[in-house]
Amino acid sequence: MKKYRETVLAVCAVAALVAGASACTSSGDGKPKGKTKPAASASASAKPCEGGTYTWSGVTRKDVLTGVSDEQELGKDGGELTHPMRELYTPHVSVTYADWVPAGARDAKAALNALGVKIGEIEPGDTGSEHAFTDVKRPAPDTKNRTSMLGPGKFVDFAWVKEVTGEFTYNCGTEASVTGKATSWTVDGSGVLTCSEPPKGAEKREEYVLEAARIACGPDAPAAKG
Numbered sequence: 001m002k003k004y005r006e007t008v009l010a011v012c013a014v015a016a017l018v019a020g021a022s023a024c025t026s027s028g029d030g031k032p033k034g035k036t037k038p039a040a041s042a043s044a045s046a047k048p049c050e051g052g053t054y055t056w057s058g059v060t061r062k063d064v065l066t067g068v069s070d071e072q073e074l075g076k077d078g079g080e081l082t083h084p085m086r087e088l089y090t091p092h093v094s095v096t097y098a099d100w101v102p103a104g105a106r107d108a109k110a111a112l113n114a115l116g117v118k119i120g121e122i123e124p125g126d127t128g129s130e131h132a133f134t135d136v137k138r139p140a141p142d143t144k145n146r147t148s149m150l151g152p153g154k155f156v157d158f159a160w161v162k163e164v165t166g167e168f169t170y171n172c173g174t175e176a177s178v179t180g181k182a183t184s185w186t187v188d189g190s191g192v193l194t195c196s197e198p199p200k201g202a203e204k205r206e207e208y209v210l211e212a213a214r215i216a217c218g219p220d221a222p223a224a225k226g
Helices: 108-118 201-205 207-217
Strands: 053-068 072-074 094-097 153-171 178-193
Touching: 053 108, 053 207, 094 108, 108 153, 108 178, 153 207, 178 207
Parallel strands: none
Antiparallel strands: 053 153, 072 153, 094 178, 153 178
8 A cells, every 4th residue: 555645835936036146236436526535435335236137057846755764663543654754855045155245235035936937937017025945044844744544554655846946147237247046946746655566657767756755675675666
């Protein structure tokens, strides 16, 4: 017997437009006009250029196993799976830059929003401000078990996310381009497998299911054979 479930918990969209470059400024006529005030530091005065564009490369969407429990045997009446999951990976939302960028010229939410548009998770022009995909403070999914089975057997609980990563170049007018990398996730879910049975249907093609089986059941278990 094998039961598998998948829960889509987060697919979403957000706000903002621009990010990651120094402020666009216009020069004066170059004529000295007496004493001038010291220029403000770049980190203090820099603001995101408006109307810039993101160009993406190396965009990937990958299912990643985040937790797996030990095998648990239930009697004829089934019951709740109570073995805790071992946390294998902690997903995160982040934007990193290849070179130093003034703090005022960074806009992680705008970069993530652009990535969301690129992969079709966010509608172009969406100005919503509350979206998990672009939230750099988004907590990792809870891997606590809440699964109940209706019949007997030996079961393993597991959890996973669909992580999205992309490298970007941000250009704004005549300013130097900014390069970086953005990471988030669109889906998190969980499932149950039985060590004594091979995966069926689409499950046998999912690497995270086979990885969970190899960890919990061993590489020679039927469940680990894709």
